[in-house]
Amino acid sequence: MAAKVRRVIGSVVAGLAVVALAAGCAPAFSAGAGAISQVAATAPNGTSATSAPVSPKATPTQPPVGTSIGMQAPDFTLSTIQGQTVHLSEYRGQVVLLNFWATWCPPCRAEIPGLVKAYQQYKGKGFTIVAVNLMEDKDTVTSFAAQQHMDFPVLLDPDGAAGSVFVGRGIPTSYLLDRNGVVRQVVVGSMPEDTISQLVQSLVDSST
Amino acid sequence: MRQRLRSPVIVLALALVLLAEGCAPSSVGGQKGSVAPDFSLSGLDGAAVNLSDYRGRTVVLNFFATWCGPCRAEMPDLQAVYGELHDHGMVLVAVNQGETREQVSSFAREFGLTFPILLDQDEATARLYGVRAFPTTVIIDGRGVVRDVVVGGPLTRTALRRMLEGMVK
Numbered sequence: 001m002a003a004k005v006r007r008v009i010g011s012v013v014a015g016l017a018v019v020a021l022a023a024g025c026a027p028a029f030s031a032g033a034g035a036i037s038q039v040a041a042t043a044p045n046g047t048s049a050t051s052a053p054v055s056p057k058a059t060p061t062q063p064p065v066g067t068s069i070g071m072q073a074p075d076f077t078l079s080t081i082q083g084q085t086v087h088l089s090e091y092r093g094q095v096v097l098l099n100f101w102a103t104w105c106p107p108c109r110a111e112i113p114g115l116v117k118a119y120q121q122y123k124g125k126g127f128t129i130v131a132v133n134l135m136e137d138k139d140t141v142t143s144f145a146a147q148q149h150m151d152f153p154v155l156l157d158p159d160g161a162a163g164s165v166f167v168g169r170g171i172p173t174s175y176l177l178d179r180n181g182v183v184r185q186v187v188v189g190s191m192p193e194d195t196i197s198q199l200v201q202s203l204v205d206s207s208t
Numbered sequence: 209m210r211q212r213l214r215s216p217v218i219v220l221a222l223a224l225v226l227l228a229e230g231c232a233p234s235s236v237g238g239q240k241g242s243v244a245p246d247f248s249l250s251g252l253d254g255a256a257v258n259l260s261d262y263r264g265r266t267v268v269l270n271f272f273a274t275w276c277g278p279c280r281a282e283m284p285d286l287q288a289v290y291g292e293l294h295d296h297g298m299v300l301v302a303v304n305q306g307e308t309r310e311q312v313s314s315f316a317r318e319f320g321l322t323f324p325i326l327l328d329q330d331e332a333t334a335r336l337y338g339v340r341a342f343p344t345t346v347i348i349d350g351r352g353v354v355r356d357v358v359v360g361g362p363l364t365r366t367a368l369r370r371m372l373e374g375m376v377k
Contacts, residue, residue: 104275104306106331107340135275163277170341170360171276188360189341 063182067166073098073181076162078132078155081142086153088130089181095127095203096177097196100157100167102134103144107190108172112148114193118200119152125204126179128152134163134171176203238337238346238354244269246352247333249303249326252313257326259301260352266375267348268300268368271328271339274307274315279343282362283319289368290323296376297350303328305342347371 065072075089088098099115101108119129129152133141138156145154157163167173169188176185176199184203191199238244244267248258259267270286272279290300300323304312309327316325328334337346345363347356356371 102275105273105342106305106334107342110340134277160277167277169362170278170343172341 067168067175067183067186069183069186071183073175073177073183074165076165078157078162081138081145081154081156086155091128091130091177092181093126093179095122095179095200096175096181097127097129097200098166098175098177099129099131099172100134100163100174101131101172102136103140104136105171111172111190111192111196112150114191114196116149116151117193118196121197122200122204123152127200127204130155132157132162132166134167135160176200178203238269238348238357240354240357242354244346244348244352244354245336247336249328249333252309252316252325252327257301257324259348262299262301263352264297264350266298266350266372268298268372269337269346269348270300270302271305271334271337271342271344271346272302273305273342274311276342278361280319282343282364283321285363285365285368287319287321287323288365289372292369293372293376294323298372298376299323301326303333305334306331347375349375 063070063072065074067073073088075087077085077087079085088096097115097118099111101112103109115129115131119127131145131150131152132155134157136156137158141154141156144150155162166175172188172190174185174187174191175183176187178184185199187195187199244259246258246260248256251257259269268286268289270282272283274280286300286302290298294300302321302323302325304325304327306329307327312325312327315321326333337344341359343361343363345358345361345368346354347358349355355375358371
């Protein structure tokens with residue numbers, strides 16, 4: 001019973017979070033939205049700009065590829081700081097918080113402890129963080145990640161290839177992907193610890 | 209019964225938290241409607257500049273870093289609007305985060321920037337304005353009141369001109 005109630009609340013909250021971003025935050029976003037269209041607030045216009053043709057093999061229920069809420073996150077291939085090649089699509093089946101950051105970005109640094117905490121709290125529940133560093137060298141990122149106890153996958157985007165697709169508006173940007181790799185939330189700017197935790201919990205609970 | 213009553217309350221409370229906090233990244237950066245906090249920073253030429261020096265003019269305050277893609281992307285449009293409006297009671301002031309004078313000077317040359325660029329080397333001014341993403345742009349009217357905050361970018365010439373409508377001569 002309690003679990004069911006929690007699940008119901010979880011899905012309502014997830015819905016509200018989307019509404020909060022789409023409706024509540026839209027006015028502040030919209031002022032600068034002219035040139036970019038892949039962010040949540042501009043989703044209705046973003047479809048054509050960011051979607052790729054759906055592969056003929058796709059099932060009818062598979063959403064188009066893009067970076068707006070409700071779309072299938074575009075895949076990418078990058079290396080971790082340990083030198084391992086990974087594809088974003090490998091994390092299907094887990095809820096993923098995809099964070100784009102840099103060590104020299106103060107708001108990015110500010111949210112790292114909250115990310116670390118959320119990872120510790122939810123990693124056993126089908127959740128992972130994938131932190132994509134934007135265009136820094138491996139040594140800088142490796143030592144920063146060690147200092148900050150970033151035990152989740154930290155990926156290097158040396159030429160900004162993934163960043164150019166996912167980071168249209170500002171640094172940091174975080175995406176919350178559900179277990180099917182569909183974008184469920186986009187947040188531009190540093191998130192307080194409890195916001196991270198609430199966003200992750202809502203999705204982890206609603207998709208188990 | 210109790211359970212039933214409690215759920216909507218929790219949901220409502222969470223909704224409020226989400227609205228207040230989930231939206232925070234798009235609404236921080238000097239509160240809209242409040243007086244823009246004054247600061248003193250040195251420009252690329254080494255001279256100190258106070259925000260209050262510009263009282264009486266509309267100020268577009270742009271927090272940026274040279275490593276930030278969306279910041280770079282909006283620079284040509286910021287420069288264009290500055291070129292069009294700086295004789296009409298508007299000034300654009302760019303505040304760089306934590307980089308060296310050399311890095312910023314070469315960035316200014318690369319983009320042909322002619323507006324004042326200030327160095328916020330200890331990031332204190334960004335903290336003062338609650339900057340939570342790069343870029344962040346704050347529009348301040350001639351009385352020093354924050355009229356608009358744009359978190360993220362890239363701002364286009366059209367969008368910025370629209371925001372400044374009625375605020376420039």
